[in-house]
Amino acid sequence: MSTDKPRAPYVDLIAHNAAFKQRMLEAVGRVIDHGWFILGPEVQELERRVAEYLGVAHAVGVNTGTDALVLALRLRGVGPGDEVITSSHGFVATASAVRLVGATPVLVEVDEDSMLIDPAAIEEAITPRTRAVIAVHLNGHPCEVDAIAAICERHALTFIEDCAQAYGTRYRGAQVGGRDIGCFSLHPLKVFSACGDAGFITVRTEEERDRLRQMRNLGLRDRNNCAIASNNPRLHTVQAAMLLVKIDAVDGFIAARQANAAAYREALRDVVVLPPEEGEHRVIYSAFVIRPPEDIERDALVAALHERGVDAKIHYPYAIHQQPAYEGSATRPLPVTERVVSRIISLPVIAELTPAQRQLVIDGVRDAIATLRAERASS
Numbered sequence: 001m002s003t004d005k006p007r008a009p010y011v012d013l014i015a016h017n018a019a020f021k022q023r024m025l026e027a028v029g030r031v032i033d034h035g036w037f038i039l040g041p042e043v044q045e046l047e048r049r050v051a052e053y054l055g056v057a058h059a060v061g062v063n064t065g066t067d068a069l070v071l072a073l074r075l076r077g078v079g080p081g082d083e084v085i086t087s088s089h090g091f092v093a094t095a096s097a098v099r100l101v102g103a104t105p106v107l108v109e110v111d112e113d114s115m116l117i118d119p120a121a122i123e124e125a126i127t128p129r130t131r132a133v134i135a136v137h138l139n140g141h142p143c144e145v146d147a148i149a150a151i152c153e154r155h156a157l158t159f160i161e162d163c164a165q166a167y168g169t170r171y172r173g174a175q176v177g178g179r180d181i182g183c184f185s186l187h188p189l190k191v192f193s194a195c196g197d198a199g200f201i202t203v204r205t206e207e208e209r210d211r212l213r214q215m216r217n218l219g220l221r222d223r224n225n226c227a228i229a230s231n232n233p234r235l236h237t238v239q240a241a242m243l244l245v246k247i248d249a250v251d252g253f254i255a256a257r258q259a260n261a262a263a264y265r266e267a268l269r270d271v272v273v274l275p276p277e278e279g280e281h282r283v284i285y286s287a288f289v290i291r292p293p294e295d296i297e298r299d300a301l302v303a304a305l306h307e308r309g310v311d312a313k314i315h316y317p318y319a320i321h322q323q324p325a326y327e328g329s330a331t332r333p334l335p336v337t338e339r340v341v342s343r344i345i346s347l348p349v350i351a352e353l354t355p356a357q358r359q360l361v362i363d364g365v366r367d368a369i370a371t372l373r374a375e376r377a378s379s
């Protein structure tokens, strides 16, 4: 493969971490020197800093975003016989957390424009067995938090915000994750990312914080007393130490992504369907998702972008109810979701894109669409 051809990468973790590498190595060295590898002081410090950044009362560090969702459901007693409503357009982790606690995921439609869970679809799917709603702030765009919170309140349901792709996203000025329970992932591909797995849960009361602290640590109340049967999905001290090095840079990553997004909006508005407008919200662009015009086939456009060095992806090519593991999880047809997943393309939007790479994306999209149209006209 030629290395000379200009490329716009979808991810570049080496470039992303380069500026922090030395300080992260020093931070890991300090952990090795103090030796408190399990729930060490860096975990508590990260929890404090994250809660402060998000403006929430408490954050509890866990091993992954999936563990955060599992613990959030268990915290509210969701289990066998219960139903949990979430959108079918998204990452399988959300539905798998529901299954892992023995409950039934009920997968519903997204709104066609926002590509986020449709509050009307939530309301329609509620049954006497419904215990919780998980709203996924997909691609860093906030769901209709007010409307969903109102539905949950009306039906006495737990409202879990899956903020795995939305650390720093704001809904009408408020950070997401603060309404009831927030679940975050710091997986390496997230905007605020660990060098491995990490996640956390946000809650509003000390009582729930303390129970989560026990639940992430085998249910132990102290060294010798165990009140809850649980596993041990703890946030690792070395990950917390490295994340503390990066935490102040997160707003800079977001600003750089927003600048890329603004450039794409300006340069591509006449050729593709753009992601929803930010409006009064703050969008962190964990992905910048376009849809081609109706006359352009999605997969042909992705192939044409790859030929032009643009590392476009699809998040996600299948809705969750289309995965064999979740067959039957949609209780009614989901035509909007299926149409959305057949049209979406994620463009490279990482903070590390150079101006030339950003231009390559813009030129690539315009040229690929023009070429596909010309080829069709001449065939």
Ligand SMILES: Cc1ncc(COP(=O)(O)O)c(C=O)c1O
Pocket: 063, 064, 065, 066, 067, 090, 091, 093, 094, 136, 162, 164, 165, 184, 185, 186, 187, 197, 198, 199
């Ligand atoms: C929407 C969503 N929920 C949950 C997860 C699970 O997070 P993790 O990979 O940290 O388990 C992810 C990402 O991986 C995600 O994108």
